[in-house]
Amino acid sequence: MNFQLYTSLAGNGALYQYSYGIIGIGLDVSKIICLILGAYLIKQGDSTFIIAGFVSLAFYIILSLISWAAGWGFTLIVTQNYETKAFQQNSQIRALAAGVDDANNEVKRLSQHADESVVHQAQSKIDAIELEVNMLWDTVAVNSIGQRTGKTVRSQLGGRCPGETWYHKKYCSEILAAKARIKPYQQIIDNHAAYLSAVKHKNNMVQGLGNPEFGGINPNSYMHPLFIGMGTLLNTSAPIVKYRLLLLTSAMIELLGGLFFVIGLILEGKQSYSIEEMVAIEQQKNKLLADLGVNVIDLGKKEYTKKLE
Secondary structure (H helix, E strand, O other): OHHHHHHHOOOOOHHHHHHHHHHHHHHHHHHHHHHHHHHHHHHOOOHHHHHHHHHHHHHHHHHHHHHHHHHHHHHHHHHHHHHHHHHHHOHHHHHHHHHHHHHHHHHHHHHHHOOHHHHHHHHHHHHHHHHHHHHHHOOEEEOOOOOEEEEEHHHHHOOOOOOOOHHHHHHHHHHHHHHHOOHHHHHHHHHHHHHHHHHHHHHHHHHHHHOOOOOOOOHHHOOOHHHHHHHHHHOOOHHHHHHHHHHHHHHHHHHHHHHHHHHHHHHHHHHOOOHHHHHHHHHHHHHHHHHOOOOOOOEOOEOOOOOOO
C-alpha cells in the first residue's frame, strides 16, 4: 500500500514513481525494524536501553501513522477507480460528455472570431458609418427644382427608406448604400458574440460534467453499492460512509499487524525462563555431568561410558 500510494504521488515519470515507491517501502520496513528494536531494547532491562527502546517505539508509532495514511490513501484510490468507471458508464454522464464534445467543436469552429481587437475595429467602422448616415438624415431636403424645403431628409421621408415618393428615390439610394457598408462589420461583431456564447455554453457543460449535482445527477448512481446500502442503514450519505469505513479498515490493518507481533512477544516470554531458573538448570546439568564422570571442559572431546547407578 505504501508503494502504490507513493508512486501515485510522483506523477507519470518512471524514475520519480519508483523513487517515491522505494521511499514508501523504506518507511514501512523502518516501522517494523523500530518495533522489533524497541521491544528488544526494553527487554534488556538496562535503563539506558529502556529509554532507547521507548524512543524506537515512538518512531514506530509515527511511522505507523504514516502507513495508516498510506493504507487509507491506497483504498481511496482503488475505490476512486471503481467510481470513475461507474461514473463514465452513467447514461447521463455520457450525454453530458457528448454535449461537452459538441460544445468544444463549436468553440473550435468559431475560434477564428475570438480576436477582440478586430471587433473593436469593426465597431469603430460602424460608428463612423452611422455618423455619416445620421448626417444624411439631418441634411436639409431640396425639391425637384433645387429649392430648400426647410425640412430635413428624415422629416421629408418620414424616417424610412425605401419609399415611392420623389424624395425617397432621390435620397434613399445614398442612405441605403451607406447602411449596406455596415453589414460586413456587423457580421464580425455577430460572429464574435456567437463565439462568446459558445464558450459560455461549453463552460456550463464542463461545469455540469465536473459537478454531478450541478448536472442533475445523483451521486449514488456511481458509488459502490456497499457504501450506498450502509449509508441508507446509518441514515447518512454514501461518501461519508466510504471515508469512515476505509479509514477504519486501514487503521485495523496497522493495529492488527502490531497486535500479532505483541502476541508473539508475550507467547515467547511465557515459554522462556528467568535468569534464576536458567542458573538452577545449568547447575543441575553440571551436577549430572559430574555424576557421570564427565569433565565439563573436556565435554565433546572424548566419549564417556560411565553410567549412573
